[in-house]
Amino acid sequence: MGILERKEREREEMRRLILEAAQKLFLANGYEKVSIRNIADEIEYSPATIYLYFKDKNELFFALHQQAFRKLINEFAPIAHLQTPMDKLEEMGRLYIRFAFENPELFDLMFIMNAPMDAIECREDIWDDGHQAFQVLQNVVQECIDSGAIQHPDAERAGLMIWSTVHGLAALFLRKRMMIFGEERKKTLMDEAYDLFVQTIRKGL
Amino acid sequence: MGILERKEREREEMRRLILEAAQKLFLANGYEKVSIRNIADEIEYSPATIYLYFKDKNELFFALHQQAFRKLINEFAPIAHLQTPMDKLEEMGRLYIRFAFENPELFDLMFIMNAPMDAIECREDIWDDGHQAFQVLQNVVQECIDSGAIQHPDAERAGLMIWSTVHGLAALFLRKRMMIFGEERKKTLMDEAYDLFVQTIRKGL
DNA sequence: TTGTTTACTGAACATCGTTCATTATGTTTG
DNA sequence: CAAACATAATGAACGATGTTCAGTAAACAA
Numbered sequence: 053m054g055i056l057e058r059k060e061r062e063r064e065e066m067r068r069l070i071l072e073a074a075q076k077l078f079l080a081n082g083y084e085k086v087s088i089r090n091i092a093d094e095i096e097y098s099p100a101t102i103y104l105y106f107k108d109k110n111e112l113f114f115a116l117h118q119q120a121f122r123k124l125i126n127e128f129a130p131i132a133h134l135q136t137p138m139d140k141l142e143e144m145g146r147l148y149i150r151f152a153f154e155n156p157e158l159f160d161l162m163f164i165m166n167a168p169m170d171a172i173e174c175r176e177d178i179w180d181d182g183h184q185a186f187q188v189l190q191n192v193v194q195e196c197i198d199s200g201a202i203q204h205p206d207a208e209r210a211g212l213m214i215w216s217t218v219h220g221l222a223a224l225f226l227r228k229r230m231m232i233f234g235e236e237r238k239k240t241l242m243d244e245a246y247d248l249f250v251q252t253i254r255k256g257l
Numbered sequence: 258m259g260i261l262e263r264k265e266r267e268r269e270e271m272r273r274l275i276l277e278a279a280q281k282l283f284l285a286n287g288y289e290k291v292s293i294r295n296i297a298d299e300i301e302y303s304p305a306t307i308y309l310y311f312k313d314k315n316e317l318f319f320a321l322h323q324q325a326f327r328k329l330i331n332e333f334a335p336i337a338h339l340q341t342p343m344d345k346l347e348e349m350g351r352l353y354i355r356f357a358f359e360n361p362e363l364f365d366l367m368f369i370m371n372a373p374m375d376a377i378e379c380r381e382d383i384w385d386d387g388h389q390a391f392q393v394l395q396n397v398v399q400e401c402i403d404s405g406a407i408q409h410p411d412a413e414r415a416g417l418m419i420w421s422t423v424h425g426l427a428a429l430f431l432r433k434r435m436m437i438f439g440e441e442r443k444k445t446l447m448d449e450a451y452d453l454f455v456q457t458i459r460k461g462l
Numbered sequence: 463t464t465g466t467t468t469a470c471t472g473a474a475c476a477t478c479g480t481t482c483a484t485t486a487t488g489t490t491t492g
Numbered sequence: 493c494a495a496a497c498a499t500a501a502t503g504a505a506c507g508a509t510g511t512t513c514a515g516t517a518a519a520c521a522a
Contacts, residue, residue: 054470059499069392071522077312079350084371087477087478087479088478088479088480089477089478089479096320097501097502098501098502098503099479099480099502100480100481100482100501100502100503101500101501101502102503103479103480103481108479109479109480113336136435163429163432163434164369164428164432165432166289166432166433169432169433169434169436173433176435178437179434179436179437182279182434182436182437183437186437190302206449206453208438208446209449209450209453210453212426212446212447212450213422213450213454213457215425215429216421216422216423216425216426216429216450216454217418217421217422217425217454218425219425219428219429220420220421220422220423220424220425220426220428221417221421222400222427223369223425223428224368224421224424227368227369227370227371227374228371228374228378229368229374229384229387231374231383231384231387232383232384232387232388232391233413241413241414241417242417244411244414245414245417245418245421246269246418248390248411248414248415249418249421249422249460250407251456251461252456252458252461252462253461254461255460255461256456256457256458256459256460256461256462257453257457257460257461264468289521292508292509293509293510293511294508294509294510302470303470303471303472304469304471304510304511305471305472305511305512305513305517306469306470306471308510308511309469309470313510313511314510314511408482
């Protein structure tokens with residue numbers, strides 16, 4: 053009785069098709085301009101069909117946000133080859149900022165938008181993707197502590213402080229709050245601010 | 258010929274009335290649940306009337322965002338009484354975070370939402386409120402540099418780094434990305450992370 | 463008292479997320 | 493093979509949304 057399994061496969065395939073179309077439109081036009089009807093048009097199905105595979109729009113965007121986290125975690129992979137824990141930490145921050153810069157919509161979905169968080173709130177679930185990603189950071193910070201490169205003993209606290217700084221840079225940039233520095237200077241100033249941060253924690257953390 | 262002036266006064270009064278109603282509904286129900294029709298109902302006018310005083314919804318929320326900036330700048334005022342520049346800097350960060358915590362909707366409007374920035378983009382204007390607020394920070398940083406409390410010479414660069422950290426903490430908190438730390442621990446962890454940041458820049462910046 | 467400017471509105475447009483009765487399709491049973 | 497059932501997909505609708513515009517009524521000017 054392989055029929056049930058085929059049905060399951062077809063269901064997965066359909067979810068994949070919807071997410072693919074959603075992602076495409078999302079990256080092309082930005083979140084605000086993508087509607088359920090647009091997505092339905094793209095895959096040549098009725099809008100109502102999408103609701104057979106996703107509870108609502110929040111859940112659809114939550115699924116997209118999960119994909120984006122897989123991408124980010126992948127981009128973190130190369131840091132393993134670096135020599136010292138402190139170099140790993142520095143490169144991780146740089147990768148976080150670069151990810152935000154090169155994938156603004158994905159970053160928005162992962163760390164700024166409300167929709168994905170609203171999706172898991174009603175399911176009273178934990179935010180697993182975020183937890184895993186932070187764990188990667190926290191582990192590197194712990195390495196820094198163990199090797200003596202960081203003196204402060206609490207990896208979670210230090211990790212949050214570091215996350216906040218790089219996230220702040222990325223978020224202020226993406227939400228256009230850096231326009232006060234001028235269109236051409238804001239990117240370099242952002243990089244300089246991050247360099248200064250790295251230099252500071254190397255000395256004082 | 259005081260008629261023109263009275264007309265002007267009435268016009269200002271009407272704008273004030275609209276903004277007051279919008280602010281009230283905004284704080285009560287959150288941005289996402291406030292529509293032009295709600296605001297019109299609140300002041301007992303037709304929805305179309307609002308468009309006689311504001312170009313569109315973005316411009317209305319831009320005006321609200323200006324009010325919010327006046328409030329924030331006011332809350333920064335007491336730092337003038339503090340002794341050392343470094344104490345001023347520390348207290349400013351704390352005030353920024355507290356402002357976000359106690360006025361989540363206003364903070365969102367000022368530093369996260371797209372709407373207010375979209376309003377000035379088409380007017381190709383500069384973001385004056387943000388510029389002024391950052392200037393306040395930058396001045397304090399410059400004091401720290403002049404007094405030798407901060408060694409790095411560039412106040413703008415250091416200011417952006419500091420702004421990013423406190424903003425990152427506030428933004429991650431408000432957009433519910435700190436749920437990974439647990440409901441009861443996230444607020445204290447946030448404060449601890451800020452303390453650690455202050456300690457770090459006192460040592461290494 | 464006219465004519466004209468101004469303030470306001472009701473109704474409409476296009477779009478949105480979402481639901482639901484109905485149809486079409488595929489599967490199982492007699 | 494035919495009848496009964498289960499599933500997938502849909503068209504049409506609901507109540508919203510932001511925004512526009514022709515039309516009305518009141519305030520002003522001549």
